[in-house]
Amino acid sequence: xxxxxxxxxxxxxxxxxxxxxxxxxxxxxxxxxxxxxxxxxxxxxxxxxxxxxxxxxxxxxxxxxxxxxxxxxxxxxxxxxxxxxxxxxxxxxxxxxxxxxxxxxxxxxxxxxxxxxxxxxxxxxxxxxxxxxxxxxxxxxxxxxxxxxxxxxxxxxxxxxxxxxxxxxxxxxxxxxxxxxxxxxxxxxxxxxxxxxxxxxxxxxxxxxxxxxxxxxxxxxxxxxxxxxxxxxxxxxxxxxxxxxxxxxxxxxxxxxxxxxxxxxx
Amino acid sequence: xxxxxxxxxxxxxxxxxxxxxxxxxxxxxxxxxxxxxxxxxxxxxxxxxxxxxxxxxxxxxxxxxxxxxxxxxxxxxxxxxxxxxxxxxxxxxxxxxxxxxxxxxxxxxxxxxxxxxxxxxxxxxxxxxxxxxxxxxxxxxxxxxxxxxxxxxxxxxxxxxxxxxxxxxxxxxxxxxxxxxxxxxxxxxxxxxxxxxxxxxxxxxxxxxxxxxxxxxxxxxxxxxxxxxxxxxxxxxxxxxxxxxxxxxxxxxxxxxxxxxxxxxxxxxxxxxxxxxxxx
Ligand SMILES: Nc1ncnc2c1ncn2[C@@H]1O[C@H](COP(=O)(O)OP(=O)(O)OP(=O)(O)O)[C@@H](O)[C@H]1O
Ligand SMILES: [Mg+2]
Numbered sequence: 001x002x003x004x005x006x007x008x009x010x011x012x013x014x015x016x017x018x019x020x021x022x023x024x025x026x027x028x029x030x031x032x033x034x035x036x037x038x039x040x041x042x043x044x045x046x047x048x049x050x051x052x053x054x055x056x057x058x059x060x061x062x063x064x065x066x067x068x069x070x071x072x073x074x075x076x077x078x079x080x081x082x083x084x085x086x087x088x089x090x091x092x093x094x095x096x097x098x099x100x101x102x103x104x105x106x107x108x109x110x111x112x113x114x115x116x117x118x119x120x121x122x123x124x125x126x127x128x129x130x131x132x133x134x135x136x137x138x139x140x141x142x143x144x145x146x147x148x149x150x151x152x153x154x155x156x157x158x159x160x161x162x163x164x165x166x167x168x169x170x171x172x173x174x175x176x177x178x179x180x181x182x183x184x185x186x187x188x189x190x191x192x193x194x195x196x197x198x199x200x201x202x203x204x205x206x207x208x209x210x211x212x213x214x215x216x217x218x219x220x221x222x223x224x225x226x227x228x229x230x231x232x233x234x235x236x237x238x239x240x241x242x243x244x245x246x247x248x249x250x251x252x253x254x255x256x257x258x259x260x261x262x263x264x265x266x
Numbered sequence: 267x268x269x270x271x272x273x274x275x276x277x278x279x280x281x282x283x284x285x286x287x288x289x290x291x292x293x294x295x296x297x298x299x300x301x302x303x304x305x306x307x308x309x310x311x312x313x314x315x316x317x318x319x320x321x322x323x324x325x326x327x328x329x330x331x332x333x334x335x336x337x338x339x340x341x342x343x344x345x346x347x348x349x350x351x352x353x354x355x356x357x358x359x360x361x362x363x364x365x366x367x368x369x370x371x372x373x374x375x376x377x378x379x380x381x382x383x384x385x386x387x388x389x390x391x392x393x394x395x396x397x398x399x400x401x402x403x404x405x406x407x408x409x410x411x412x413x414x415x416x417x418x419x420x421x422x423x424x425x426x427x428x429x430x431x432x433x434x435x436x437x438x439x440x441x442x443x444x445x446x447x448x449x450x451x452x453x454x455x456x457x458x459x460x461x462x463x464x465x466x467x468x469x470x471x472x473x474x475x476x477x478x479x480x481x482x483x484x485x486x487x488x489x490x491x492x493x494x495x496x497x498x499x500x501x502x503x504x505x506x507x508x509x510x511x512x513x514x515x516x517x518x519x520x521x522x523x524x525x526x527x528x529x530x531x532x533x534x535x536x537x538x539x540x541x542x543x544x545x546x
Contacts, residue, residue, distance in 0.1 A: 056443045074445065082443040089437045093292060094493050103433055107444045111429040139491040
């Protein structure tokens with residue numbers, strides 16, 4: 001089920017990506033409305049990272065195109081922020097936390113002007129938002145995995161964008177911090193920002209996200225929570241893993257959302 | 267006087283190589299200098315066939331562009347061909363080097379050029395190749411002039427490009443996502459490395475260039491946690507080895523290039539001890 005948005009901020013048209021002639025993302029076609037917290041869900045290898053990279057123009061699609069704010073990416077880059085999976089960089093690089101967060105300001109400031117007091121204030125404020133204000137001078141190799149992830153989040157926030165693509169921003173983050181960051185993301189949403197988040201925890205996804213994109217090489221579903229977060233679609237996305245489906249059915253019943261085929265769950 | 271020229275030559279090479287080497291080792295491409303220095307051979311030979319001279323702008327340009335071609339081919343084989351980066355480097359540089367050898371043996375039979383004389387400069391010879399103007403004015407060794415210009419280019423590149431080079435080295439994906447051309451900075455850096463390698467090889471020889479590209483940055487990496495400090499320490503480590511190496515060679519009456527490299531080794535041991543026992 002694919003529900004298209006009116007006045008979308010993200011439009012993905014017929015997007016396919018192949019690696020070595022093997023399709024890993026197949027004709028994805030969906031759109032996302034503004035001011036939503038969007039979960040991109042799917043099993044490992046489903047093509048979630050690939051989808052985000054294709055949207056950010058980091059891999060070449062074999063077909064299709066993407067529009068952000070009704071424009072090609074190149075025209076709106078300052079309004080778009082990207083959080084890569086943290087494994088994509090070398091954390092032994094000689095630099096400290098504040099410097100990494102300040103990298104988020106390059107989009108606005110450019111490379112050739114020095115940082116203003118405002119840039120530094122914003123960077124510090126963003127560190128505070130992710131609870132890392134005490135680590136600003138810390139060498140990045142001396143951070144735990146979850147702390148590294150939070151630094152990446154802070155860098156993205158420092159960009160002050162309108163549209164965020166985050167690839168597993170909560171990987172390795174403890175429950176309390178995840179909770180406070182999710183609240184922060186909700187706050188950003190209420191300011192009209194749109195956030196697309198690759199996420200693996202169905203429980204918190206269900207609790208916080210309002211729109212879902214379900215992927216498994218092809219696009220299984222895209223739409224508001226009430227329309228697409230149901231048993232069939234989850235089953236289609238993840239296959240029928242019973243334990244998982246039980247958790248979900250409990251969730252859905254609790255929320256009083258439509259459950260189909262209640263009987264064959266038992 | 268010749269001591270002064272040799273130390274100055276060594277220092278200039280050490281400085282240019284040390285600065286660029288910092289970015290190379292952080293990009294895990296430390297040995298690319300070695301590869302480029304061999305890969306540029308066909309460029310040198312072709313330029314030589316056209317100009318019949320060994321120290322000319324065309325030769326530097328020929329070598330630099332083949333150096334760039336080499337880095338391009340390495341990227342291509344690595345990215346598209348699923349070959350690991352170090353294997354790709356080995357593959358491409360031996361291929362290009364052998365092209366150069368074939369060119370030399372088949373096209374330049376009657377010309378005095380062999381792989382050795384192209385690739386193996388000798389730092390002790392620097393003071394004897396002077397730039398003397400037509401009016402007979404002695405302007406000092408040619409190598410010092412060339413290497414000074416090179417040093418200014420390298421410093422200029424790093425001064426202007428410090429932030430984009432740092433960003434594209436640390437997180438190329440994020441850099442690309444905010445619209446920075448990672449390819450542009452990669453090839454600019456590699457162009458500078460090619461030019462540096464060619465000019466330095468010609469005047470100070472093989473081991474010393476590779477040593478200066480790798481050792482001072484490796485030493486600096488152990489001593490600091492900041493890239494700007496790393497660049498400065500790398501410069502300093504290079505200078506110490508140029509001066510100390512000359513003194514050592516004089517004392518032992520040994521080879522200068524070897525002595526400079528040996529001093530780098532000693533510096534590295536000290537840096538390593540500091541890293542292991544003292545750094546918090
Ligand atoms: N550079 C690459 N070369 C070849 N195949 C790749 C490459 N990157 C990803 N793939 C393949 O593409 C498929 C999709 O990968 P992708 O990283 O998009 O999955 P994902 O949904 O992000 O998974 P995860 O939840 O594990 O992060 C996988 O089958 C993977 O093996
Ligand atoms: Mg992924």
